[in-house]
Amino acid sequence: MTQDIKLADYLFTRLRQLGVDSMFGVPGDYNLRLLDFVGPAGLHWVGNCNELNAAYAADGYGRIKGLSALITTYGVGELSALNGIAGAYAENTPVVHIVGTPPRPLQSSRAFMHHTFSDGDYRRFANMSIHITAAQARLEDATTAPERIDHVLRQALIHSRPVYLEVPDDMPDVLVSAANLKTEIRIPEPPSSTLEPQVLARILERLYSAKRPFILVDGESTALGIVEQLDSLIKATNWPTWTTVYGKGLVDEQLPNAYGLYAAAFGDKPAQEYFAEADLVLSFGPHNSDTNTYFYTTVPKTAVAITFSGSTVQIDNDTYRDLSAHKILSTLLNDLDTTRLVNAPAPPKQETTLSDIQDTDALAQTNFYRLVNPLFREGDIILTETGTAAHGAAFFGAVTWLSIGFMLPATLGTALAQRELNKDTASKAQTVLFIGDGSLQMTAQEISVMIREKLNIVIFIINNDGYTIERVIHGRKQVYNDVPFWRHAQALNYFGADEEHAKQNTFTARTCGELREVLDNGKIRNGEGVRLVEVFMDREDVQGALLYLLNKQLAQEKEEAEAK
């Protein structure tokens, strides 16, 4: 006998089964009946200040927990979330965007309701989301609803991308079959391919003959489900290993053969030389946007590369399709005879030194991240916003979507996910955000939700007086790269922290000495709640690729001046 269950309970049970314990979103009159089921399902409701922030927070949460969800309302709510959903698509986070829509009778009668264009067309907004989600479903009857829910959730997991789910306001308590709930939703096993033995043989041959091997781990490895296998491979080969910006965090940086970020001409010279002479580059989960590849300069030459990307493996000029990277790596790790591998000629590691930094030095990108680095402990999550922050350090940063304002709500999401994961441990892990003053203004109100949720977060606001990243790209001195003046030191109190906490947990620093003092403060090292450090840097203080852009602009200015 099959038991029946209310539709909203079915949906939320499914989400709980997949590890979703918090629900983001904003109430609206077409989703209130659905929201009634959130708490009773054991989901923690996180009411965000607006829907874009909710989507960003869900993205952050999903990156840590493997799946996330948010609820918005039809039209006015969902449209505000689209940029966040698109970002999750661009950077492979499975986010379930649940939209409460007008009740079915109103939709079928094409009633002229608010939150519509008063033209009876109820499909516009769903049609917009098709462009930025991997699957969509409209729950319009009890019979098909469970299948449709399962379908979109499975697609979210398979593609590691957002999906879109419409729940009409009269559907949450409609009864549906609970039968499917007994079987958990899983990513289906990929079918076997007749190409496997041939591909494996070619890979092994290349591994055994390599003299200067280079392992490059990129961010789409997560969606391929091969991160643990890569750890085994990196240990088994002991070959020098780098990550891309997007791959940062996927490789254990404590390993002797882990070299951190590969940044081609914008990184250190020995690594660049080693890469140039490599006769084998094992490239995993590449994500070849301009920004993730330093203008494509970290993409290996076809002749030396073996590339695992989606369901293809590329060796030299041959592309083999319909293969599972996970299956191939399983067999490979099993078959690999490590005694036949070259003892790779490892390049020297770059040491980070602090000895050149004087206490009286003004804070700058070149000293700031080195000073802050010792603050981080195992288990901490470090987020760097698009802009100069992302280019100074690279821990968990935006990669390709690069929507400024993303990281602050994303920090809320990751901190919440971190707390949930650590809830049975004594971990004092914290979440640390680095964000510029321009980016902060986009989504600053979400600080109030961090405070309400009592999350342990340290926010470093890099106040460089405007959109420095835009200044160095173009319009160095243009007013359009200015931002309004804010008194950041008042943020905690304004956004709801009590006066005492705000006073003791707000800091500013302009010099290296001042920063050192702040970092030594127990409130920063082992404090609780939201803490805020405003650090001041020059308007044009940049390094790496951004410095290159700035110099290009300065040269052009000079040229134009001389032409006059």
Added chain:
Amino acid sequence: MTQDIKLADYLFTRLRQLGVDSMFGVPGDYNLRLLDFVGPAGLHWVGNCNELNAAYAADGYGRIKGLSALITTYGVGELSALNGIAGAYAENTPVVHIVGTPPRPLQSSRAFMHHTFSDGDYRRFANMSIHITAAQARLEDATTAPERIDHVLRQALIHSRPVYLEVPDDMPDVLVSAANLKTEIRIPEPPSSTLEPQVLARILERLYSAKRPFILVDGESTALGIVEQLDSLIKATNWPTWTTVYGKGLVDEQLPNAYGLYAAAFGDKPAQEYFAEADLVLSFGPHNSDTNTYFYTTVPKTAVAITFSGSTVQIDNDTYRDLSAHKILSTLLNDLDTTRLVNAPAPPKQETTLSDIQDTDALAQTNFYRLVNPLFREGDIILTETGTAAHGAAFFGAVTWLSIGFMLPATLGTALAQRELNKDTASKAQTVLFIGDGSLQMTAQEISVMIREKLNIVIFIINNDGYTIERVIHGRKQVYNDVPFWRHAQALNYFGADEEHAKQNTFTARTCGELREVLDNGKIRNGEGVRLVEVFMDREDVQGALLYLLNKQLAQEKEEAEAK
């Protein structure tokens, strides 16, 4: 001989010709070259804190000045603005959404760039905007660009709706023909219709035979271009005239026959009785959403109505198409023999009284708007946010889109438009916003732009501890209708006002007496810059249609309790 002009100069010249003097938006790496032309074109650049706020501000500006524009960047920028653009579509504001897109070479080579999905598809986001704009154009070559610009601008004016314009980053300084600039863009004269004489005759016949006539002015009258004609008609007939929520502000309320808002059962009884017995309702520019019509109860019966809507006129059951309301009203006003019109039996006017209000009374919707009303002077613009504020007063409020958070940036836009219109007068007109604490949190950062722009704005924050409008619709005591706690009284200083100004221009009130004192303060009556008044009301303090919803919910709760 035809002169050539840079494309960006062409576009901005066109906007200036149409009365656009300020440009909203946010810089991004694909629009910086376009932004270089904003200032030199004589456009005032208003850098908003984020793109949604920019779109909302442009909507507010466009409602006052008849056209507005914002610039965002490809993907990450434009998608954040979509909800604001959709709102402009729903409520008929012509907003030009200009998007800076990647340079043409990158688009044609399908390069994997940041702000894309790294799949070479550059059309996704433009395709999304098709659903919420009246016309779209992509400026991809110099020959067609001027025509395409003119086309979308003309469509914006004709439909009074937003349009979408893509400017690749390598196009702003491409030369285009300036020939068209000599001819200003106008809404084309509608063609004549053979139906006109017949329709006119029927209308006149009905006017002369009417015994209980009722004039109802709705918001789409603006797009029909008949607002001035309506003023003449209302004066000529001297017939009792009401507006809808959306029509508020289109009728001179000082006229003896102007009755203000018609709200059916939620308004005053004499008006409702007069409407019920009316034998002729002249309905202009109806916008029949549930929210603008008090659940359709203000829509006149077909048998008594003559309705001017778009290019149709409906008389009884006959719909006449392809007619110009403007042309018909022209002839009508010319032909009308007012001596043949009934001296309409006007219902008594409701007088607003303050005598029942005690200084010790707690502030509530029922007393607050009556107390505030005398503050307003001619020329002031009053904005009421969706939520309880919109239901307490109705001056310039959201009508159908009802996206909470809209009104704060919209206030920025209207205040700027107001200043531009008054720049050669001695007007001390100000802009006044009423907004709830929940709505405020959506877009609060835009207060900093109001401050930077030195606009004369009074903000009343109605702090009723959460989303009261949602509470009364559903979930009266649910946590999802709570919002984080903020210290609103600190807003001005945090968002950049100097300490002295913030101190002298921030007020709070809990009782009617306290509010009276605040309203008497010279800073509120004749002050400058941004002023902020936080007023406290009960969590469930509502009136009118919302009170009806609240009572429905309370009755249901009682029923459920009894059933247990």
